[in-house]
Amino acid sequence: MYEIHVNGRAHQVDAAADTPLLWVLRDHLQLTGTKYGCGMALCGACTVWLDGQPNRSCSIPLSAVGKAKVVTIEGAEGRATQAVQAAWQKLDVVQCGYCQSGQIMSAAALLSRNQRPSDAEIDAAMGGNICRCATYPRIRAAIHEAAKQLRGRRA
Structure with a gap:
């Protein structure tokens, strides 16, 4: 036990x-x-x-x-998680959706420690998350959008 x-x-x-x-x-x-x-x-x-x-x-x-x-994704909360989820919806990131809980968890962890990630930093943080639908451009854009939200800027 x-x-x-x-x-x-x-x-x-x-x-x-x-x-x-x-x-x-x-x-x-x-x-x-x-x-x-x-x-x-x-x-x-x-x-x-x-x-x-x-x-x-x-x-x-x-x-x-x-x-x-x-x-887990069911318990993920906080400003970074909320910003990521909002950006995911705003930019219509999801296609099939299967990988998205893992994508969101990795993206929110990145933004919890870095609210100004470069494309290279996003790629490094998200590199272990595979999307068979290849929504990578939308994922990266949503992470930048969420970062802007966290910094208090409207996008």
């Missing part, structure tokens, strides 16, 4: 130590916004925050979570 902290709440989880966090979130806690993509931490669909940093939940065993605070 493991105790993990997800979206501000403690949860008791009865799962094997090597169970990936992704499956604990989806199957044990019914938090299905975090998606399975590749299972090898290459695509970013399973991105969650561990203590505020984006991580690929498919490659983190339950035993490694420890006391880290896990935040």
Whole structure:
């Protein structure tokens, strides 16, 4: 039995130590916004925050979570998250939508620490998030839009 902290709440989880966090979130806690993509931490669909940093939940065993605070797309909040979500809607970023929870988690983490990211910084922060629909130009534009919102400028 493991105790993990997800979206501000403690949860008791009865799962094997090597169970990936992704499956604990989806199957044990019914938090299905975090998606399975590749299972090898290459695509970013399973991105969650561990203590505020984006991580690929498919490659983190339950035993490694420890006391880290896990935040999923269902629990993501704050100014950066709100700005990213608003920009995503304003610029109609989503096409199929499958990768978008991971994209949003990575983008909000970037803007939480850098409200003036360059294109190169955006590319570096988002590099591990794959979009099969290739909405990359809209993703980058939405991140710039969200950054403007965070800085208090209307775009």
